[in-house]
Amino acid sequence: MGERGFATDGGVGSTLGGDDDGDGTDDSPATDSDGGGASEFGGEDIVVGYPNADEPVVDGESIRVPPGEVTALVGPNGSGKSTLLKGLADQLSLDRGTVRVDGTEVHELGAKRLARKLGLLSQDNAAPNSITVEKLVAHGRYPHRGAFESLSDADRDAIDRAISMAGVDHLRDREVGSLSGGQQQLAWIAMALAQETDVLLLDEPTTFLDLRHQLQVMEIVERLRDESETTVVLVLHDIEQAAQYADHVVALEDGAICARGSPESVVTEGLLADVFGIDAAVTRTDHGPQVTPLRALGDGDGGNETGESDGAEE
Amino acid sequence: MTEEERASEDGDRSLADRTTPWRARETGAGGGLTGRLVRRFAWLDAPLFALILGSTAVVVVGGLVQVSMGSYEMTIGQAWAAVFNPNVLFDPQAWDAFLLGEAVPEMRTESLIVWNIRLPRVLVAVLVGMNLAVSGAIFQAVTRNELASPFILGVSSGAGLAILLTLVAFAGVTLVVPLVVTEITLGLSALLPVIAAIGGIAAFLLVYAIAWKNGTSPVRLVLAGVIVSTVFGSLQTAMFFFADNIGVVQSAIQWTTGSLTGVDWEQVRIAIPWTVFGLALAILSDRQLNVLLLGESTAKSLGMRVERARFGLSAVAVLLAAASIAVAGIVSFVGLIVPHVVRNVVGSDYRKLLIGCLFAGPALMVAADVGARLALRPTQIPVGIVTGLVGGPYFLYLMRRQENLGEI
Numbered sequence: 001m002g003e004r005g006f007a008t009d010g011g012v013g014s015t016l017g018g019d020d021d022g023d024g025t026d027d028s029p030a031t032d033s034d035g036g037g038a039s040e041f042g043g044e045d046i047v048v049g050y051p052n053a054d055e056p057v058v059d060g061e062s063i064r065v066p067p068g069e070v071t072a073l074v075g076p077n078g079s080g081k082s083t084l085l086k087g088l089a090d091q092l093s094l095d096r097g098t099v100r101v102d103g104t105e106v107h108e109l110g111a112k113r114l115a116r117k118l119g120l121l122s123q124d125n126a127a128p129n130s131i132t133v134e135k136l137v138a139h140g141r142y143p144h145r146g147a148f149e150s151l152s153d154a155d156r157d158a159i160d161r162a163i164s165m166a167g168v169d170h171l172r173d174r175e176v177g178s179l180s181g182g183q184q185q186l187a188w189i190a191m192a193l194a195q196e197t198d199v200l201l202l203d204e205p206t207t208f209l210d211l212r213h214q215l216q217v218m219e220i221v222e223r224l225r226d227e228s229e230t231t232v233v234l235v236l237h238d239i240e241q242a243a244q245y246a247d248h249v250v251a252l253e254d255g256a257i258c259a260r261g262s263p264e265s266v267v268t269e270g271l272l273a274d275v276f277g278i279d280a281a282v283t284r285t286d287h288g289p290q291v292t293p294l295r296a297l298g299d300g301d302g303g304n305e306t307g308e309s310d311g312a313e314e
Numbered sequence: 315m316t317e318e319e320r321a322s323e324d325g326d327r328s329l330a331d332r333t334t335p336w337r338a339r340e341t342g343a344g345g346g347l348t349g350r351l352v353r354r355f356a357w358l359d360a361p362l363f364a365l366i367l368g369s370t371a372v373v374v375v376g377g378l379v380q381v382s383m384g385s386y387e388m389t390i391g392q393a394w395a396a397v398f399n400p401n402v403l404f405d406p407q408a409w410d411a412f413l414l415g416e417a418v419p420e421m422r423t424e425s426l427i428v429w430n431i432r433l434p435r436v437l438v439a440v441l442v443g444m445n446l447a448v449s450g451a452i453f454q455a456v457t458r459n460e461l462a463s464p465f466i467l468g469v470s471s472g473a474g475l476a477i478l479l480t481l482v483a484f485a486g487v488t489l490v491v492p493l494v495v496t497e498i499t500l501g502l503s504a505l506l507p508v509i510a511a512i513g514g515i516a517a518f519l520l521v522y523a524i525a526w527k528n529g530t531s532p533v534r535l536v537l538a539g540v541i542v543s544t545v546f547g548s549l550q551t552a553m554f555f556f557a558d559n560i561g562v563v564q565s566a567i568q569w570t571t572g573s574l575t576g577v578d579w580e581q582v583r584i585a586i587p588w589t590v591f592g593l594a595l596a597i598l599s600d601r602q603l604n605v606l607l608l609g610e611s612t613a614k615s616l617g618m619r620v621e622r623a624r625f626g627l628s629a630v631a632v633l634l635a636a637a638s639i640a641v642a643g644i645v646s647f648v649g650l651i652v653p654h655v656v657r658n659v660v661g662s663d664y665r666k667l668l669i670g671c672l673f674a675g676p677a678l679m680v681a682a683d684v685g686a687r688l689a690l691r692p693t694q695i696p697v698g699i700v701t702g703l704v705g706g707p708y709f710l711y712l713m714r715r716q717e718n719l720g721e722i
Contacts, residue, residue: 051528091611115617122611126458128662135663142605143617148598195616 038068038229039102039117039198041088046097048087056095057083058255065199065248070225070232072246074239076276080255081235082123082203088233089120089201101199115143119197123204125188129177133187136176137162140194159194166190166220182213189220200224202234206241214238218245239276243267243288251275263288273297357665365659369673376680377436381428383688388424396428412579413586431578438577439683439697440676441585442642443652445634447675448596450649451656451667452631455603456624457532460657464635464649467539467628471546472517473510473639474570478553480509481562507584507640510569514639517542518632522625529621531610572645572698574683581641588637595630596668602627603664645679645698647705652678654712678704 042064049056057080065071073081086092088099090106099106101117109117127136140162141155151159163169166186176184185205192200202221206214222245224230236242242249242263249266251259253275259266267289272280281292382393402408402425411418418430449464457466465471522530525538550570557563568575602623605613613620638645656670679697682704686697 089615091614111614111619112617115615118615120611120615122609122615124609125612126607126609128607130661131663136608139605139608139616142601145601192615 039231040067041065041101041118041199041231041233043088043094043099044097046084046087046099047095048083048092048097049095050083050092056255058087058252060096061255061257062097063088063250063257063260065231065233067231068225068229069247070221070234070245071248071250072242073233073235073250073252074242075252079252079275081252083255084252085120085201085203085233085235086122089118090114091120091122112143115195115197117197118199118201119192119195120201121188121192121203121205123207125184127176127184127188129175131176132173133168133171133176133179133190134159134163134173136187137168137190137194140191140196143195158196162190162194162196165193165223167216182209182216185209185213186216186220189217193220193224197230199231199233202232204235204237207237214241221245239267239272240291243291245288267291357663357669359660359666362660362666362670365656365670366673369677372677373436373440373673373680376677376684377433379684380436380680380687381432384427384432385692386423386427388427392424393428393432396422396424397433399425399429401425402429413583415580415583434578434582435574435683435687436680438581438585438641439574439679441582441589442574442638442645443648443675443677443679444593444672445585445589445638445675446645446649446679447652447656447671448593448668449631449634449638451653451664451671452596452603452627452634453649454653455606455664456628456631457536458607458609459532459536460654461650462536463647464631464638465543465644465646466536467632468517468521468542468546469514469632469635469639470570470644470646471543471550472520473514473636473644474550475517475546475553476509476513477506477569477643478550478557478566480506481566482553482557506569507581510643511636511640514636515632517546518628522628530624568696569643571696572643572701573694573696574642574686575694575696577641585637585641588633592630592634592637593672596627596634597665599627599630600664600668603668607662607664643696643698645701647698647701648675648678648682651701651705651708655708 042062044062046058046061046063047056048058061084063084073085075081083092087094087097090099101109101114106114106118137159138151138155141151141158144155144158145151163172166189168183168186168190171179171183171187176187179187189202189205192202205217205221209217218241221232221234224232225247234246236246244263246263249259249261249263250257251266251271258275259271264284267282269280269282272278272282272291277297279294279297281294283290283292378390378394381397382388382390388396396402399422402421405419407416407419408421408429410416412429412434418426421429446464450462453462453464453466454460456462521535521538521542524541525531525534527534554563554566557566602618605616605618606620606623606627608616610620613623635649652671652675653667656667656674660666660670678701682700683697685700686695689695689700
């Protein structure tokens with residue numbers, strides 16, 4: 001999708017499905033002829049866990065992500081939301097189940113082709129301190145370049161677009177190590193944007209950021225939805241943020257999906273009590289349901305909304 | 315919040331910064347071919363250029379000292395005249411002798427000493443310096459640890475053990491290689507360079523096998539390296555215990571500390587093909603190395619097959635280390651310090667780092683060998699002792715100065 005960029009031009013969208021999909025697995029005519037061009041993405045019957053653990057974290061869940069929209073995975077600490085995301089992103093190998101992008105199973109795509117369709121910004125990012133923001137963003141073009149190719153003009157355009165979309169033009173020549181946590185996160189998001197994937201997965205992109213940077217990150221997510229056909233899936237720590245920005249919310253508890261649907265239907269007092277273990281008041285506002293946490297229920301795990309740090313996180 | 319408000323809050327964001335496209339900034343006024351050339355060599359910035367110049371100067375001065383001093387005294391002028399003796403420089407027969415191992419043609423004594431004895435030693439130092447520095451730089455990216463060295467994955471212990479086994483246990487064994495018309499009989503010690511390299515590579519593979527469990531991780535690789543090095547180190551010491559004459563022990567020590575004593579064109583011939591091949595692969599892989607630095611999950615989500623890249627790059631690094639072991643033994647600290655020094659000067663971008671290592675490695679090696687050969691004249695000490703003596707204090711200095719030593 002090198003040329004497509006973030007334009008909403010529907011006509012160009014059709015170029016991405018057709019040309020490099022020439023392998024045998026053509027059992028998805030519906031997605032290829034899909035006029036919108038946004039990518040179908042989802043997983044079926046996913047069983048995924050960590051190599052050293054006996055029990056899988058997520059045991060047999062299916063998830064279908066609405067194309068071109070923003071889907072938020074929410075749940076208390078240890079509910080398996082990040083694990084599910086890593087499974088979807090092919091970072092953790094599935095014990096069972098399939099993940100498909102545009103009807104093709106991710107394993108059949110090959111690493112680089114998958115990385116042109118599916119991007120993931122993980123939580124634990126580390127860059128050398130002396131790398132500049134621009135160089136970091138340029139790494140997002142890795143899957144678009146041959147092994148020994150230098151940056152093409154298309155790559156440079158994509159980098160420019162990503163930098164301006166993430167709002168880090170002014171940081172372009174700064175070294176990543178000299179930036180604040182929030183600015184670093186924006187730089188990393190710019191890198192993921194430069195990858196220009198159809199589907200973008202973000203693992204807790206707003207955690208540990210100050211409010212302003214949280215808003216900046218969520219504004220980028222909104223723009224991705226509004227100005228391009230990117231399908232976004234993100235894990236959010238903050239259920240209120242999910243309610244405000246997501247089109248579709250999926251709630252997990254103990255590795256099982258316990259609710260899914262529009263923010264209004266998922267973020268309810270009942271769900272907050274059952275899943276998050278808190279007594280909260282939910283008021284409907286123009287910006288989606290608003291949550292006012294009142295108190296923690298019982299002494300079960302993961303009930304503390306004030307952000308008590310997580311021991312055995314997913 | 316509007317664009318302007320955000321701009322004023324961030325302070326240093328100027329309108330020009332936002333509107334100038336980077337192509338224009340990077341290439342200056344000239345577009346087209348010059349623009350592309352400028353872009354292609356954009357990595358050659360001032361610090362790197364200074365490093366290259368400085369290192370080259372050290373190599374030239376060190377080389378000059380090496381060729382002019384020794385038991386056959388000659389002045390620096392004489393030695394220099396011999397180096398640039400056109401009768402040798404432009405004599406194809408002489409180059410056949412040096413590079414292909416044919417008979418050395420007639421030449422003056424000065425020329426013979428300089429070209430046949432002293433210069434190859436400088437050349438081997440240059441090659442070893444390049445190999446070890448680049449090898450160390452690669453391992454530092456693969457393990458994402460600035461304190462990694464070419465020998466971190468057991469290469470040195472494997473090579474050392476192989477050398478001691480050959481010298482002590484199989485000293486009398488000869489190898490008969492049947493050829494069509496005749497057969498050649500080789501003492502195993504004649505094959506010492508090859509055996510050392512093979513031992514190192516075998517240890518590396520063993521380390522990888524130990525570390526493998528649904529894939530590897532930098533930490534597991536380093537731990538497996540420690541395990542193998544510890545066991546092999548003990549076995550080495552045991553072999554010393556069984557050595558029955560002091561000559562064998564001294565020869566083994568020369569190998570395991572690294573020495574350039576007595577090297578000549580044959581060592582140059584052994585090292586050059588592997589060096590050229592390995593260094594070319596390393597420099598072409600700069601982007602892979604840079605992406606590895608971003609961490610495993612990022613590298614993976616960018617479409618890199620991390621496990622394959624890690625093994626491939628490690629193999630290149632081991633190849634380079636093995637080539638240097640084969641000609642100079644196990645020279646410590648060069649592969650650890652040089653990438654470190656270069657990183658402090660040019661930053662962590664691997665294009666610049668590797669190019670810097672190509673120059674700084676030889677500089678350290680040549681300078682250290684001057685010390686090794688001339689410090690206690692007429693006794694020569696193994697060059698590895700000098701690099702260790704220089705390397706230890708350098709790390710002490712770094713430890714005192716830098717808070718978070720070890721992070722790239």
